[in-house]
Amino acid sequence: MDGFELSRYxxxxxxxxxxxxxxxxxxxxxxxRNVAKEIGVDVFLGKPVQDEELVEQVKALLQK
Numbered sequence: 001m002d003g004f005e006l007s008r009y010x011x012x013x014x015x016x017x018x019x020x021x022x023x024x025x026x027x028x029x030x031x032x033r034n035v036a037k038e039i040g041v042d043v044f045l046g047k048p049v050q051d052e053e054l055v056e057q058v059k060a061l062l063q064k
Contacts, residue, residue: 004035011040020061024049
């Protein structure tokens, strides 16, 4: 199972559908970003991710 499959599983399961999803991927082409967006990923970050950026994105999700 890759990250996209896991994200689909999380979104399709009523018990986990509202859990925020953050994907950190080495595949940063528009194609992969668009797939993540279609699935319902909340934040898509490319590797290597800066700690500050990750923390900022998580804080923003927690404020929702």
